[in-house]
Amino acid sequence: MPSKTDALSFCMIVKNEERDLPKCLDSVRGLASELIVVDTGSTDATPQIAASYGATVVPFDFTRVDFAAARNCAISHARGSWILMLDADETLDPSGAPKIEVVLTKNENAGYFLERHNHASDSAGSTTDFVVRLFPNRPHYRYRGRVHETVDASILAGAGRLIQTDIHIQHNFVSDREIRRRKNYWYIQILEEEIAEDRYDDTRLDFLAAEYHQLEMFDEATAITERIVSMRPKDARAHLFLGTYHLLYQHDPVRARADFNRALKLRPGYPEAISFLQRIDEQERL
Numbered sequence: 001m002p003s004k005t006d007a008l009s010f011c012m013i014v015k016n017e018e019r020d021l022p023k024c025l026d027s028v029r030g031l032a033s034e035l036i037v038v039d040t041g042s043t044d045a046t047p048q049i050a051a052s053y054g055a056t057v058v059p060f061d062f063t064r065v066d067f068a069a070a071r072n073c074a075i076s077h078a079r080g081s082w083i084l085m086l087d088a089d090e091t092l093d094p095s096g097a098p099k100i101e102v103v104l105t106k107n108e109n110a111g112y113f114l115e116r117h118n119h120a121s122d123s124a125g126s127t128t129d130f131v132v133r134l135f136p137n138r139p140h141y142r143y144r145g146r147v148h149e150t151v152d153a154s155i156l157a158g159a160g161r162l163i164q165t166d167i168h169i170q171h172n173f174v175s176d177r178e179i180r181r182r183k184n185y186w187y188i189q190i191l192e193e194e195i196a197e198d199r200y201d202d203t204r205l206d207f208l209a210a211e212y213h214q215l216e217m218f219d220e221a222t223a224i225t226e227r228i229v230s231m232r233p234k235d236a237r238a239h240l241f242l243g244t245y246h247l248l249y250q251h252d253p254v255r256a257r258a259d260f261n262r263a264l265k266l267r268p269g270y271p272e273a274i275s276f277l278q279r280i281d282e283q284e285r286l
Contacts, residue, residue, distance in 0.1 A: 009080030
């Protein structure tokens with residue numbers, strides 16, 4: 001059992017999570033001095049379960065979908081000097097608690113990437129990504145984005161750093177293709193509303209391209225990626241992605257070669273760009 005620290009507030013947003021919530025809260029039991037649970041409209045026993053763990057349950061009007069606003073509501077109620085944020089279908093690995101305690105003692109102005117292992121119900125394998133879920137509780141460190149919300153940009157804007165850790169969280173989710181497709185289209189609608197409100201926020205375009213890609217709407221994903229490159233011409237990764245779309249989905253090796261060469265010029269030795277260029281060379285020799 002980890003020692004409870006007054007420095008840490010555990011925050012989350014929930015809606016109808018009675019199945020997963022106990023596992024999540026059990027995984028952080030005793031780690032934080034307080035639990036803040038923002039409920040966006042549960043009709044099951046979620047609020048009662050959260051309260052049974054000693055959480056402060058805060059109702060939140062989610063009539064206008066805004067996940068960042070809900071997360072920021074949780075942060076606004078937190079009194080600890082650090083925030084740990086998880087979703088109900090995520091659990092903290094037992095080895096993570098002492099590592100978090102070590103991070104808190106350093107008291108750095110930094111957001112910490114946790115290593116997330118994603119397990120879909122319809123797949124025996126898993127995927128891994130990194131998400132900032134541990135960060136200082138500072139007034140200007142807030143989530144941005146109505147969907148695909150992140151806190152990273154506000155930390156960097158506050159002169160903070162982003163640091164990768166080997167703290168693991170497990171993400172177990174039910175994968176249903178039709179539900180996923182409906183969610184893709186829902187997110188696209190919201191992302192397009194955000195882009196219309198702020199056409200200079202290119203981060204929304206990254207997520208929009210990803211949604212189209214998941215729907216296998218590759219022409220649309222390519223067009224969005226072209227917009228990203230026009231807004232971030234010095235972003236080597238953006239040029240790499242555009243090259244993969246031109247090569248794999250547009251079947252245009254000439255444009256793809258130009259994209260990969262640009263990525264390589266911006267990031268000398270870029271291994272993925274080199275690999276794709278070699279692939280084009282091999283195809284042309286056939």
